[in-house]
Every structure is written in structure tokens, then in C-alpha cells.
Amino acid sequence: MRVHVVNSANRSQYLDEIEAMHRHRHRLFVELMGWRALASDDGLDIDEFDNQWATYLLAIDDDGVLRGSGRLVPSWRPHMLKNLFPEFSDTPAPVGPEIWEWTRHAPGDPLYSGTINKQVKSALHIGMLEFAASRGIEAFTGILETRLLGPVIESGWKITPLGAPRDYGEGNAVGVVIRFAPDFIDIARARAGRSGPVLVEMPCGMPVDARHLARRSVELAMRLPLHALGEAVARLEPLVAGESF
Secondary structure (H helix, E strand, O other): OEEEEEOOOOHHHHHHHHHHHHHHHHHHHHHHOOOHHHOOOOOOOOOOOOOOOOEEEEEEOOOOOEEEEEEEEEOOOOOHHHHHOHHHOOOOOOOOOOEEEEEEEEEOOOOOOHHHHHHHHHHHHHHHHHHHHHHOOOEEEEEEEHHHHHHHHHOOOEEEEOOOOEEEOOEEEEEEEEEOOOOHHHHHHHHHOOOOOOEEOOOOOOOHHHHHHHHHHHHHHOOOOHHHHHHHHHHHHHHHOOOOO
């Protein structure tokens, strides 16, 4: 299982997976958690922050099936904590180039087996950290269900509440800042039994008819031992560039 970075640059390569993500979110947040404000006749959870500034982390298994996701928005753009629910922070929401908002975290599904859910959860956990390292992110903000504070802290995240917990329509939540140490990636990989990265970020501009083959090829190459990566990357370059072999 890999975690794919999907943003405005490469979104056209993931249209099916993006629709699957919105359907999965609707199932989790509306049908299972009862967030009635998000209910939609088309079965898609889409809000005003699913825009050009959003980056999605999609957990996709080896068969190409979307298993989980998360949404990241730069703090200097409109985002949920600042523009929709400012009451969850006693002070103005933290903003800066090193801070992004993390929302719509959907790590798995009750329909999946315990093994798959564990894989999805750990993959998204590691993927968030790898993405943060790639962008110079030092902290995430968000609105966290109060009942999840304990489990999240136990998993190693350093959480600072931004205010007192507040009731909302279907539960109780708290605004938070989540920080992490630089070595947390290695710790998270070790806990999950992984020795290398989980993140995949495809370049923009790839022909649509080549996208699935290229993504699968990149995923397979990432499983190779380090001494074999050079040749594999050289063989992949023409495909990634949209050329023929």
C-alpha cells in the first residue's frame, strides 16, 4: 500500500480515485458518524475547501483500490479552522509557511478487515510525516474529536489544544496544533515494519493513457533494493516524461 500525493498539478491523473475518496468520506462522516450537515444526494462529501489549494493524501492498495485519505490545506489559504470554525481556537488560528491544516482524515473503514485498517492507518500516518518533511512543514492544525485525543497522543503526536472542547451537532471536538520531532518518520516506519518511504508523487503533464502504468511502475520500483533503483529509474524516465520506450 502506498500513499499518493494528489494536488492541482497532477489531479487529472487521479479522477477516479478522487471520486472514490469523496464517496468514502460521505460513507464515513455522514452514514456512519451522522454528520448530517455534510449529507448529499449524490453520496459525495465535497465542501468549499475541496478546491485548488487542497492536497490529498490517498492510501491506495496494490490492486489500485482507494482505502483511506486525508486533506491538507496551507494555513495561509482559506481553511476550516480559520474561516469556518474559528470558535474552536481561543486565539487566531496559527498561520505560516510551516503550518498546514489537516482535515477529513479517513483512515480505513469498518467494512475492511482489521489487518487492512491497520495498514491504512499506519500508511497515512507515515505519509503525513513524509509529506511534511518534503514541504518543510513543522505543524498541522485541525479540529479533533475529543474522544480521539488520548489515542492520538499515545501514538506519539505532540498535541497542543487551541481552546476548550466544544460541542457541535453530532459530538464534541477541540481545535489543536500537532507537532512532531524530525526523527518521528523513522520511528513510525519502524513501528509499521517498513524500511522505506510510502509516499508517491507523480509529476504533472503525464498523458492520461499512461498514468496508471506509470504509477504502478513507480510503486514497483520503490520496492526494489537500493542498488537496483538506478537502473529502474532510468527505465521509467521515458514513461514519466510521456515518451515511448
